[in-house]
Amino acid sequence: MFRWARPFSTASAFFNNASMASPALRQYSFQVFRDVPPLRQMRRQLVLDKKTVGFVPTMGALHEGHLSLIRQAAAENTDVFVSIFVNPTQFGVNEDLSSYPRTWDSDVAKLEQLNDEFTRLGGDTGRITAILAPTSKVMYPVSPPSSEVDGDGSFVTITPISRKLEGASRPVFFRGVATVCMKLFNIVQADRAYFGQKDIQQTVVIKRMVRDFHVDTEIKIGNTVREHDGLAMSSRNVYLGNRRRAVGLVLYNALKTAEDAYNSGKLARSDILDAANRVASQVLSEQQALSPSERALYEVDYISLADPDTLDEVDSIDPAKGAIISGAIKMTPLEETKPGEECGLGDGQVPVRLIDNLIFKPRT
Amino acid sequence: MFRWARPFSTASAFFNNASMASPALRQYSFQVFRDVPPLRQMRRQLVLDKKTVGFVPTMGALHEGHLSLIRQAAAENTDVFVSIFVNPTQFGVNEDLSSYPRTWDSDVAKLEQLNDEFTRLGGDTGRITAILAPTSKVMYPVSPPSSEVDGDGSFVTITPISRKLEGASRPVFFRGVATVCMKLFNIVQADRAYFGQKDIQQTVVIKRMVRDFHVDTEIKIGNTVREHDGLAMSSRNVYLGNRRRAVGLVLYNALKTAEDAYNSGKLARSDILDAANRVASQVLSEQQALSPSERALYEVDYISLADPDTLDEVDSIDPAKGAIISGAIKMTPLEETKPGEECGLGDGQVPVRLIDNLIFKPRT
Numbered sequence: 001m002f003r004w005a006r007p008f009s010t011a012s013a014f015f016n017n018a019s020m021a022s023p024a025l026r027q028y029s030f031q032v033f034r035d036v037p038p039l040r041q042m043r044r045q046l047v048l049d050k051k052t053v054g055f056v057p058t059m060g061a062l063h064e065g066h067l068s069l070i071r072q073a074a075a076e077n078t079d080v081f082v083s084i085f086v087n088p089t090q091f092g093v094n095e096d097l098s099s100y101p102r103t104w105d106s107d108v109a110k111l112e113q114l115n116d117e118f119t120r121l122g123g124d125t126g127r128i129t130a131i132l133a134p135t136s137k138v139m140y141p142v143s144p145p146s147s148e149v150d151g152d153g154s155f156v157t158i159t160p161i162s163r164k165l166e167g168a169s170r171p172v173f174f175r176g177v178a179t180v181c182m183k184l185f186n187i188v189q190a191d192r193a194y195f196g197q198k199d200i201q202q203t204v205v206i207k208r209m210v211r212d213f214h215v216d217t218e219i220k221i222g223n224t225v226r227e228h229d230g231l232a233m234s235s236r237n238v239y240l241g242n243r244r245r246a247v248g249l250v251l252y253n254a255l256k257t258a259e260d261a262y263n264s265g266k267l268a269r270s271d272i273l274d275a276a277n278r279v280a281s282q283v284l285s286e287q288q289a290l291s292p293s294e295r296a297l298y299e300v301d302y303i304s305l306a307d308p309d310t311l312d313e314v315d316s317i318d319p320a321k322g323a324i325i326s327g328a329i330k331m332t333p334l335e336e337t338k339p340g341e342e343c344g345l346g347d348g349q350v351p352v353r354l355i356d357n358l359i360f361k362p363r364t
Numbered sequence: 365m366f367r368w369a370r371p372f373s374t375a376s377a378f379f380n381n382a383s384m385a386s387p388a389l390r391q392y393s394f395q396v397f398r399d400v401p402p403l404r405q406m407r408r409q410l411v412l413d414k415k416t417v418g419f420v421p422t423m424g425a426l427h428e429g430h431l432s433l434i435r436q437a438a439a440e441n442t443d444v445f446v447s448i449f450v451n452p453t454q455f456g457v458n459e460d461l462s463s464y465p466r467t468w469d470s471d472v473a474k475l476e477q478l479n480d481e482f483t484r485l486g487g488d489t490g491r492i493t494a495i496l497a498p499t500s501k502v503m504y505p506v507s508p509p510s511s512e513v514d515g516d517g518s519f520v521t522i523t524p525i526s527r528k529l530e531g532a533s534r535p536v537f538f539r540g541v542a543t544v545c546m547k548l549f550n551i552v553q554a555d556r557a558y559f560g561q562k563d564i565q566q567t568v569v570i571k572r573m574v575r576d577f578h579v580d581t582e583i584k585i586g587n588t589v590r591e592h593d594g595l596a597m598s599s600r601n602v603y604l605g606n607r608r609r610a611v612g613l614v615l616y617n618a619l620k621t622a623e624d625a626y627n628s629g630k631l632a633r634s635d636i637l638d639a640a641n642r643v644a645s646q647v648l649s650e651q652q653a654l655s656p657s658e659r660a661l662y663e664v665d666y667i668s669l670a671d672p673d674t675l676d677e678v679d680s681i682d683p684a685k686g687a688i689i690s691g692a693i694k695m696t697p698l699e700e701t702k703p704g705e706e707c708g709l710g711d712g713q714v715p716v717r718l719i720d721n722l723i724f725k726p727r728t
Contacts, residue, residue, distance in 0.1 A: 152523040154576035159516040212518035
């Protein structure tokens with residue numbers, strides 16, 4: 001892919017949010033859109049100029065996982081569009097919408113750094129040329145966005161996939177994801193859209209939606225980006241703090257132990273899942289033996305071994321298809337903190353749900 | 365709008381349906397597509413050539429109502445795309461999917477005649493350049509299309525509008541309509557799509573869907589096309605036969621009587637609806653007094669007076685907004701037929717649901 005130059009432009013949109021810098025005083029290396037028509041105008045010109053658009057939808061709070069997707073998008077398209085929108089309909093009524101981190105200034109700074117990086121790379125990569133940061137009213141123009149399971153509104157539902165795994169404990173989650181992605185896909189009309197493997201069920205739901213609704217956008221999946229020790233990056237990790245962060249690694253370790261079992265020739269569900277569950281139980285026992293000021297506790301929501309296309313649980317792995325092992329644990333609030341302890345945003349009192357997965361590749 | 369020439373092309377698709385003429389032997393003045401990728405290719409070229417596409421989705425069985433929409437589309441676009449697809453998900457489990465008329469050859473003949481007409485009009489109108497006649501597998505590629513209210517699949521739901529009026533007696537209808545239209549809109553990516561006022565609730569649901577999901581297609585509504593006596597044209601009218609057709613006009617007459625009341629200054633719900641209901645009751649009484657070989661009976665499903673945007677029932681018409689009066693009746697099968705009587709397709713034994721509506725314009 002070739003790189004193409006675009007003059008720096010002032011932000012084209014008005015920000016109500018006080019945390020956003022005044023657009024009149026600030027120049028970005030990309031255009032920022034709060035509404036759809038001006039973005040459409042830019043998009044149409046890109047079609048006529050035979051440019052290609054790679055789209056990375058986010059809820060902000062950008063971390064290395066997002067940046068990795070944006071790098072992939074820039075490598076495969078002339079233009080990268082990034083959306084930043086914390087979507088209310090994918091949070092349940094009692095879920096953590098209000099505690100979801102909102103970090104506009106640092107997000108924009110990271111995107112500017114990426115464009116600097118792309119400039120240094122020279123002619124071999126595209127650039128971020130548009131940020132879509134729509135208001136809730138733009139995304140949900142008629143009815144207020146409902147988070148009720150039986151709430152009224154305009155929704156895309158993809159079942160039965162959406163009821164499994166993450167959907168079992170978060171019944172409106174994938175309805176919200178599919179709904180907002182359909183809107184965003186229609187707005188951006190990207191050639192390619194990029195999602196991280198970390199949210200594996202989301203990738204399966206979105207790929208199904210695109211296929212069933214003939215969305216004219218190719219879905220690309222980027223590898224899960226991990227910390228040095230293997231913890232999957234997540235916007236929610238800022239709430240962990242040191243103690244829960246260390247213990248939270250149990251999920252990845254459990255899945256890796258199961259992967260070892262698969263790699264050593266095991267195919268039976270029980271062999272694979274027992275390996276993972278043993279790790280999860282053992283670490284929990286170790287923590288429970290510690291005092292409340294030393295330990296971090298968690299609840300295992302599920303550990304699943306599933307078909308990679310349907311997410312149906314499998315009794316035995318078909319070595320020609322492989323499988324997906326995935327899991328979710330909830331890190332409960334710290335019971336007691338110690339003076340000076342680094343407990344993360346919210347002082348260790350925000351419950352943090354961690355998810356992770358590994359793809360067992362077919363064995364041929 | 366200018367007219368542009370396109371050489372006659374052979375049909376580009378293979379037909380499984382035995383009623384369709386062999387494409388190798390037949391030339392059309394438009395391209396016929398059974399699958400999406402070749403249509404996409406044509407559509408992309410039209411964008412680059414700065415042509416405009418007007419889309420008329422149909423279930424075939426074309427009548428003057430459809431042709432009127434196509435004429436409007438041709439007047440406002442360089443290219444008209446017509447889809448012919450009898451959508452299974454908008455028929456309930458016990459509804460008349462199997463009895464819906466399928467009339468490929470006569471539909472194509474009508475479209476050819478229209479293109480002849482457009483040719484005679486010279487440079488002031490577009491032409492039909494593509495017919496999309498997809499298979500069910502193309503439209504529902506993964507799961508079989510479910511008609512169950514709680515069936516699994518990939519659906520668009522627009523509530524609460526979809527539960528009102530027609531939706532009350534046909535619970536999956538608008539889910540099916542919205543779902544198939546989202547697919548078709550994504551495939552065709554039209555500049556404008558055309559729907560008839562006769563299916564007024566459908567127009568309200570589709571306009572809401574397009575707004576909520578930011579579909580980049582403008583929705584245009586064409587007037588209801590009527591027979592000389594006022595009966596709204598419908599693909600289902602072929603099942604009526606002479607006797608039920610004459611009596612079925614009661615719905616239009618009832619709505620017109622209500623309109624007279626509105627035009628004479630009435631605004632109260634009871635004044636307007638009483639006028640309509642009196643007509644419906646009186647005609648039914650007259651029929652009931654006749655012998656079974658002479659009469660045609662019907663059941664009134666609803667007569668509604670509603671807000672034009674939300675379809676909420678109104679107690680009193682706001683003269684600044686106007687209102688929609690709409691109704692549905694079911695013509696029941698003939699009890700006895702007479703020798704030689706013209707009873708329509710299915711010999712007068714197919715129940716026929718008739719709908720109609722009038723828009724009360726704001727009074728300023």
